């Protein structure tokens with residue numbers, strides 16, 4: 036059989052849709068996954084993010100961790116962010132969007148990512164969609180972890196005692212929950228209308244919640 040004339044076309048699957056490999060730019064062919072972990076403060080996003088990123092070799096991008104490190108090191112970003120973070124308010128959108136842009140632009144394009152704590156406003160979600168378009172990223176899953184407010188407050192108070200986080204005190208926790216419902220929860224509706232949201236009940240052990248997430252990925 037003459038093989039030279041046969042043009043091999045392999046296919047890649049993304050979100051259940053098959054694409055022919057030679058009809059798209061190469062960087063869209065990632066076999067890794069991209070996740071946005073969404074949910075209220077104290078629900079366990081950070082804990083689950085570390086476990087999922089390790090299991091799937093994802094770049095874990097926690098805007099909260101980046102800001103806390105910048106504050107501890109006294110960098111210009113940290114100096115600007117400090118009062119917002121410590122009062123439980125949100126750091127201005129342009130600063131945080133610029134930060135995530137830098138991280139995603141510098142990322143190895145073959146490696147998937149996990150966003151933890153971003154986006155937190157509609158403006159951030161829209162800017163992120165534009166960035167995904169620019170970078171040719173289309174396969175992104177949104178996972179939302181839920182828990183009742185009482186449980187969230189208890190967990191954050193406990194974390195404050197164990198880790199000494201400046202924003203884990205009762206007054207700031209109350210404010211962070213208000214900020215979440217007012218400014219961040221509309222992001223869930225935005226994604227429900229666009230990409231879809233996979234919801235997981237976070238009221239279980241750390242291991243059980245990881246299993247629940249793994250099942251729906």
Ligand code: AMP
Nearest residue numbers: 098099119120124125126131152153155
């Ligand atoms: P986290 O560790 O995700 O709970 O974030 C801690 C704090 O960092 C928040 O209460 C905000 O002050 C700030 N922060 C983290 N991510 C963002 C974001 N995407 N937009 C604005 N502020 C943020």
